Amino acid sequence: KNEVEQSPQNLTAQEGEFITINCSYSVGISALHWLQQHPGGGIVSLFMLSSGKKKHGRLIATINIQEKHSSLHITASHPRDSAVYICAVNLNYGGSQGNLIFGKGTKLSVKP
Amino acid sequence: EAQVTQNPRYLITVTGKKLTVTCSQNMNHEYMSWYRQDPGLGLRQIYYSMNVEVTDKGDVPEGYKVSRKEKRNFPLILESPSPNQTSLYFCASSFRGGAGYTFGSGTRLTVV
Numbered sequence: 001k002n003e004v005e006q007s008p009q010n011l012t013a014q015e016g017e018f019i020t021i022n023c024s025y026s027v028g029i030s031a032l033h034w035l036q037q038h039p040g041g042g043i044v045s046l047f048m049l050s051s052g053k054k055k056h057g058r059l060i061a062t063i064n065i066q067e068k069h070s071s072l073h074i075t076a077s078h079p080r081d082s083a084v085y086i087c088a089v090n091l092n093y094g095g096s097q098g099n100l101i102f103g104k105g106t107k108l109s110v111k112p
Numbered sequence: 113e114a115q116v117t118q119n120p121r122y123l124i125t126v127t128g129k130k131l132t133v134t135c136s137q138n139m140n141h142e143y144m145s146w147y148r149q150d151p152g153l154g155l156r157q158i159y160y161s162m163n164v165e166v167t168d169k170g171d172v173p174e175g176y177k178v179s180r181k182e183k184r185n186f187p188l189i190l191e192s193p194s195p196n197q198t199s200l201y202f203c204a205s206s207f208r209g210g211a212g213y214t215f216g217s218g219t220r221l222t223v224v
Contacts, residue, residue, distance in 0.1 A: 030210050041217075041218050043202060048211065086155065097210035098160040098168055099157065099160070100147075100160070103154065104154040
C-alpha cells in the first residue's frame with residue numbers, strides 16, 4: 001500500500017467548475033506539500049501545510065491532521081490550471097524532516 | 113533571480129560510462145535533494161542533504177552517489193549507469209527540510 005494516496009487519478013472539468021483533489025496518508029508527517037507540474041515538466045511548489053488552511057488566489061489547501069487527509073481546491077477553474085497536481089509529505093521520525101514521499105499525482109484537464 | 117539550476121537538460125549515455133548531473137542554487141538554502149520521476153511510479157527521492165557535508169538516503173539510493181562540499185552545489189553522480197536509471201531527474205532546494213521547495217527544470221537521462 002502506498003503511504004500517500006491521491007484521488008482521483010485523472011480529472012476532466014469544464015471551465016468555471018469547482019475542483020477538489022484529495023490526498024490521504026498513512027504515516028506521521030511534519031508537513032504536507034501540494035505541487036503543480038506543468039505539461040512542459042516543470043514543478044512548482046503551491047502550498048506547504050502543517051495544519052489548517054491556506055489560500056492563494058483561486059487555490060485553497062486544507063489539512064486534517066487527525067484524519068490524515070488533505071484537499072486542494074480550485075475555484076473558477078480555467079484551462080491554464082491544466083496540469084498534474086502532486087501531494088507530498090515530509091516524514092516525521094528521528095528528528096529528520098528530509099524524507100519526502102510523493103503521491104502519484106492527479107492529472108487535471110480543464111476544457112474551455 | 114532565485115533559482116535552482118540543473119545541467120544538462122538532456123543526456124544520452126551508454127551503460128557503464130560515469131556521469132555527473134549538476135545542481136546549483138543561489139538562495140543560500142540549507143536543504144537540497146534529488147528525485148527521479150518515472151511513468152506509473154511518480155516522483156521518488158534519491159538522496160537529500162540537510163546541510164554541508166550531511167547527506168542521507170531517500171527511497172531509491174542504489175546506483176547513485178552525492179556530495180555536498182559547499183552549500184550551493186549538490187551533484188548527482190552515476191558511477192556506472194544502467195538502462196534502469198533512464199528517467200527524468202529533478203533537483204530541489206529549500207531553506208530547511210520541510211519548508212517550501214524550489215525545483216530545478218529537470219534532466220532527462222537516457223542510458224542505452
